[in-house]
Amino acid sequence: MTMLLAVLSPFVLAFLAPALNRVLGDLTPWVLASLPALLFVFFAMMIGPIAEGEIMFATVSWVPSLGVDLAFMVDGLSVTFALLILGIGACVVLYAGGYLHGHPAIGRFFLSLLLFMGAMLGVVLADNLITLFIFWELTSFSSFLLIGFNHESQKSRDAAIQALVITGLGGLAMLGGLILMGRATGTWSISEILAAGDILRDHELYLPIFILVLCGAFTKSAQFPFHFWLPGAMQAPTPVSAYLHSATMVKAGVYLLARLNPALGGTDLWMMTLSIFGGITMLVGSIVSLMKTDMKLVLAGSTIMALGALVMLIGIGTDYALIAMGTFLVAHSLYKGALFMVAGSVDHEAGTREVPILGGLRKLMPITFAAAAIACLSMAGLPPFFGFIGKELIYEAVLGAEWLAALLVVLAVASSVMIFAVGGIVAVRPFFGPEHPDTPKHAHEAPLLMLVGPVLLAALSLVFGLLASPDGANLVDIYLLTPLATAIAGQPMETNLHLWHGFNLPLALTGVTIALGVLTYRTWDRTRAFWQALDPFIFAGCQKWFYEKPLAGLFAFADWLFRNIQSGNLRFYFMAIFGATMLGLAATIGVRMTPADFAFDMPDARFYEWMLCILIVVGALGAAQARNHLTAIITLGIMGYSIALLFVAFGAPDLAMTQFLVETLTVILVALVLIHLPQRVFSPRGISRARDLVLSGLFGAMMTLVMLAALRVDQDLFISEYYAANSVPKAYGTNIVNVILVDFRSVDTFGEIIVLAIAGIGVIAMLKYRARRDEDDDGTPAPPPDGEPATPPPDADADPPEGSAAAETTHPEDPRDPATDAARGEEDQADPSDAPTGEGDDATARVADAKGEDAVAESPDEQDEAEDGATAENTDAEMTADAEDPTGGTADNAPQDEPKATAKAEEAPATDDATGEEEKPS
Amino acid sequence: MEPLLAVVAGILFAIAAYLLTRRSIVKMVIGLVVLGNAANLTLFTMGGLTRGASAIIPYPETAPVGDYANPLPQALVLTAIVIGFGMLAFALVLAYRSWQELDTLDPDGMRVAEPIATEEDK
Known part of the structure; x- marks a missing residue:
């Protein structure tokens, strides 16, 4: 129950946020940040038991008939993610308070941000496939709101829609995968599915499950070729980029893969697909970051690189790889969160994020610079920072890969080189050297609210690195990585992180990385054009072929469909209705009937009945052919009265009376109205007239066939017999038809009266409306x-x-x-x-x-x-x-x-x- | 007798369909009348025809004696006739008013609500 409260409390606070903001004013960020901080402590207290191998569950029944529960599970993986979400969340709330200080819509911003926090917490704690999906979609939705926060900007809206379309479609694919998974294993509980890995991997549905789940994870985590939405999402305010689009939401896909690794992982397909796509994403992301000059876009590229690396490591799947994945996950969240906030501070204070026109901020923003420097050293992978351990482990993992090790090593080193250069671009270039004359504003140190987050996160990058340095089982191993790796692997794991590995191949690769990284950074201004030349292949091209073209095609198709279906041509609608009815009937008849079903028995009609039938047909034909209204009225009358006489002949006096009455009124009404309408009638041209004749002839023939076939079916008269038997005893009426109408089915009759009343009101309204207009016109x-x-x-x-x-x-x-x-x-x-x-x-x-x-x-x-x-x-x-x-x-x-x-x-x-x-x- | 009425109803359906696809509201309204009658005739016929015997219980019996007409389709048709009349009245006034307001009886010309897309719109 406490757990449920913990997960749902951000939602509650979210909807209170706008009101709180109005009451509390400048205090709002501190108050709002206290909830994630509190929850952080709540989950941090679980670390102890989890380190001892415990897994905590909490279940609240939701839709028991469908097996959908609000089930939550906390193990090493969940708790790591939860702590990242809450810890960085608290920092981001504070940061946003400074960044958007005085913004008129800041209440709405906090609402969306806390909504996201709750949703993301739900994703990583869910122990039920459907619950997972619901929270997953909620993160896409809140991401949409946050990217489109500046909804007056067309670019923001486009980016928001793009992100929603990509992650939303991926989410739907994932839902399909999750449902198949539930069917294959017979349970919706994730913890039970994790134990049923052997069944899943041999199941015939493994391939579809794998593909669908991958679609969800790859779109969410911006893997190649869907990576293009992430730089677009940088339209969001910087706190959002720091939170959703680097530290948490984009890692949901990585989380999903890590979570399902014990169930789906270990197959050749899994290893090959994940390591190849992850490797490509890694390279593409780092090239994207060198292509850009906007600090946020540079960082977005490096985020894509990190996501690719994480997916690749899950794919490699060795013990080393999983440990590397856990380490790099935490290291990246810490330094990337800090760097995004630094980029936001620079933008906030200097008025631009364009690296080429920034410089010398070191003296103006010393604290921000310190945070940026530490975070960047961690990102560049230098000791003693946590990122160094992460990078060393990645090198060891790719060196030990069972498959394509050489290729993966090259990809990993190339990416690390570029990311090293990125570190220089965002932490050295803007801060060192002389102040740039084109910088729009003279910068000052950022306010306190905007310093807490970056400083704290950057400091943690250092603290984790130092804590992990002692040989043997250290604090980071025991409380963070061992439970994390155990949860990802699905079996007990031992980790042993340390800074100093001795002189080995990874260390040599690090040396190469640093050398090449420095070179790449020094030549960045000259080589940028080269990287940008790759844009059509690795970025704009993907966006064009995987998003813009299909979307344009969809719009064109919708437009085409609309123009043809909803043409506004009434006669076309009629033809479509008749045609579709006919085709449907013809198909049914063709499948289910034989000619014998339509046998036409020569009717035993009497002479006057023949005459009536002929009169009906002649009347209708006459009305159809009438050249003037008078003929039409008369022939319609002939048809109607003949039908009334037919009712008389076959024992329906009530029908006959009604028909006579209505027919008389019809003739009067039609005469009254038609006399005011012109005689002109459009004579259809040859082709369209012939087409209509054929179509209506076929329609009539089809109706006759259906009636003939229906006449062959034995009637069940029990309803009629019930009415006949009960008419006198229950309703005291001898005219059964009348009794049905006013007694047994009186509510239906009442409905009929209402319909008539509405028609009458409609008629009056139409005529009355005109009358009023006349007066206006006269005036x-x-x-x-x-x-x-x-x-x-x-x-x-x-x-x-x-x-x-x-x-x-x-x-x-x-x-x-x-x-x-x-x-x-x-x-x-x-x-x-x-x-x-x-x-x-x-x-x-x-x-x-x-x-x-x-x-x-x-x-x-x-x-x-x-x-x-x-x-x-x-x-x-x-x-x-x-x-x-x-x-x-x-x-x-x-x-x-x-x-x-x-x-x-x-x-x-x-x-x-x-x-x-x-x-x-x- | 029923097969004959099936053919008659089929012809009425065909005529109605033809009229409803004309380029004149007046023809369409006439088509509506024919369509209503065709449907009524179909309902009536499908319930089974009983020549000369109505669905009325002779006094002082409490149940019908001998053959009696199927009362259920009659009740349905009775409702349908009345509703059909209401709809006809509405349709007629609509036609009359559209003639006044739009100066046309050609349904293809009534494009106020759904204008034809021009090149500029695209």
């Missing part, structure tokens, strides 16, 4: 020119067609899409808003359109215009074939129109041209 003192009857006739309210006329006057203020105008092109030779002189005719023509003959009498001067309208109507009908070519339509139409209309068309050529162009894409 606007913008009478249209040229004698348009702006004032409605006295009976305007009672006369629906007035709506059309009024709607016309709204055009000028209607912010309409050009595309709509385009589509309208054929109807209006000139939109009233575009061609003032023609407006009267045009608008009146439409009124006449809508009102028919009644409109003529309205006013004497509308009389001839109504005739215009009639003409326009006729020509409209002819124009329909040209619906897709409005310009052509206008041209054809103009000669047949009244002279006025022709003039109109000439006056507004621009409109037509514009619409013509816009029409083409459709």
